[in-house]
Amino acid sequence: MRIGELAERAGTTTRTLRYYESLGLLPARRTGNGYRSYDEEDLRLLQQIRTLRDFGFELEETRPFVDCLRSGHPAGDSCPASLEVYRRKLAELDECIARLGAIRERVGTQLVRAERARAELETAATAPGGAPEPHCELAPPGQ
């Protein structure tokens, strides 16, 4: 199949597939006229990548899984390298959750304190405002 069909079947875009190819993550064969050509196996690899990415894995982290599948294993996580990525990700998630929890505590404390301080000053009502979209991207040990 060609790039457009693969993109559609995987629920992504052609731009994304070209990008993955540029990373060497999902190379494509070529037909006579230079068009990229993919098969069902490529669809599986791509699905593996997209699934992991939905979990918040970076593209580079999906590479062991893809290599694992390509080397003939039944699942992308059948190889030690993939398990290692799982473990690293777990540690990363734990640390991230702990950090966010600590911040949550401190912000919560600040809010209560500030609300109390205001209550003492005056009992004016605050106007409720619109609520923009909260966004959360799981960032690794970002420094």
Next chain:
Amino acid sequence: MRIGELAERAGTTTRTLRYYESLGLLPARRTGNGYRSYDEEDLRLLQQIRTLRDFGFELEETRPFVDCLRSGHPAGDSCPASLEVYRRKLAELDECIARLGAIRERVGTQLVRAERARAELETAATAPGGAPEPHCELAPPGQ
């Protein structure tokens, strides 16, 4: 004081201060020769910004706090707009923590499953005796 001194006292860089000014977050007066000039009040504002940023607030989110301080309030969170930011941040943090927790569960489950699958293969493939390192002889990269 000039920009270098303020930066040093606040533990940041001159580049950062110029950046904040470009955002209109921390404007500076100018002396005759064009140098930026700051006072102790600016240091307080800057400290408020840096503190919130360390909590993971985006720069734009610190604006209400800075405005609050500048309008003469004793603390940056003495104004309703700041409290609103606190509340939004709490909700954001809660949602983020919950999402990460859910992912953590799923990744953990996957790891256990994959480890068990591998253990079955190992015991099936390796004869009785010592159990060496769970090392898989997969062709590294390049295939």
Next chain:
DNA sequence: GTAGACCTTGACCCCGGCGTCAAGGCCAGG
């Protein structure tokens, strides 16, 4: 008078993961 430490503006670079043109090739249907 000159070194050197400070200051100014402007401009490009970084990170990941693509979105979005732009200019042009290839192929099928009417």
Next chain:
DNA sequence: CCTGGCCTTGACGCCGGGGTCAAGGTCTAC
């Protein structure tokens, strides 16, 4: 033959929060 829909490569944009030059102005100390 033309249109339209796919495909190709290349290149710039974006997001946040600055880092890091570059080229030059200003002030102080010796």
